[in-house]
Amino acid sequence: MLIVVGIGGWPSRPDPAELRRTFMKRRVVSLLVLVALMASVAFAHGDKKHVMGTLEKINADSVVVKQADGKSVEVKLVSGTMYVSRDGKPAKLSDLAVGDRVVIHATPNPDSTLSADEIKFSAAGTTGAAKPQQ
Amino acid sequence: MKRGNLILLLVVVAVGLAVAAGASILHNGLSARATPTALEAMIARNARRLAIPANARNEHNPISASDETLKEARAHFADHCATCHGNDGRGDTMYGKGLYPKPPDLRLPETQKLSDGELFWIIENGVRFTGMPAFGGGSHSSRDDSWKLVLFLRHLPQLTMQERLEMERQNPKGPGDREEDQEEQDFLRGEPVQQKHAPEHHH
Numbered sequence: 001m002l003i004v005v006g007i008g009g010w011p012s013r014p015d016p017a018e019l020r021r022t023f024m025k026r027r028v029v030s031l032l033v034l035v036a037l038m039a040s041v042a043f044a045h046g047d048k049k050h051v052m053g054t055l056e057k058i059n060a061d062s063v064v065v066k067q068a069d070g071k072s073v074e075v076k077l078v079s080g081t082m083y084v085s086r087d088g089k090p091a092k093l094s095d096l097a098v099g100d101r102v103v104i105h106a107t108p109n110p111d112s113t114l115s116a117d118e119i120k121f122s123a124a125g126t127t128g129a130a131k132p133q134q
Numbered sequence: 135m136k137r138g139n140l141i142l143l144l145v146v147v148a149v150g151l152a153v154a155a156g157a158s159i160l161h162n163g164l165s166a167r168a169t170p171t172a173l174e175a176m177i178a179r180n181a182r183r184l185a186i187p188a189n190a191r192n193e194h195n196p197i198s199a200s201d202e203t204l205k206e207a208r209a210h211f212a213d214h215c216a217t218c219h220g221n222d223g224r225g226d227t228m229y230g231k232g233l234y235p236k237p238p239d240l241r242l243p244e245t246q247k248l249s250d251g252e253l254f255w256i257i258e259n260g261v262r263f264t265g266m267p268a269f270g271g272g273s274h275s276s277r278d279d280s281w282k283l284v285l286f287l288r289h290l291p292q293l294t295m296q297e298r299l300e301m302e303r304q305n306p307k308g309p310g311d312r313e314e315d316q317e318e319q320d321f322l323r324g325e326p327v328q329q330k331h332a333p334e335h336h337h
Binding site: 047048050052068082084086088089090101103107120121122 | 226228231295296298299303314318321322323324326
């Protein structure tokens, strides 16, 4: 309950208009907090996975990537998988080699596996100079 | 069966269905992540068809396809449409998958069999009760842009990988996306991994 203290320090009766303003302010602040929370949640959304590491194994229908934390992740290759060289040019599966650095944008499947949407790669030993296409 | 009994039976069935639907909604909620049922999709398609005036349906594209117009439309699509439809028109995007109804796969016959006039009208006027906004600005150049987009929609089933990669560079990107791109390029250049983005949060 809001108690308004007058100049003399004695409690006075709450002014209904002041009470309304206070409640309105609280509502506005609550709404702003809610909107801020929703915005921060929205930034964290998106179901795509991002796999970065070194190619450990290349199978006919999947690749295994060793990540920086030492864990290996298998990513399935599908008909829509795009292969892109470091300079932004289209490539194909046969251009990949064990030891290449790869960045894979993948879609999680209901069975917890990953399917590659796009595999960007740079051949082992060719890292350095080249710039992406503008 | 007497007429009165038949009406009573129909009322009981209707009430039963309504109760079942209500219970299902109360139990499961109404999430936009769901896929519309075949009945809803059929009703929505017909509603969309009825929303397009007959004279608009028969309009012909005044702009002819050329490398230049397609390039322009591709860039326009990458900038304005791909956020929901995806560069390849499949709709497999964060926003596309979260809409109800989902954007259709623009490469498939359900879209490709629409006339040029219908596609143009949808771009200009949007589709009510969906995520498709009306892009028509009323000006001559705005109409031209929409007609060029119609040309691009016709080209979508033959979109090449080179074109898709070019579109990726034209997609709108926020600071987080640009930072993520930079991290990827740095990594591919041989620099050590300094991943600031959690892998599961890739958009």
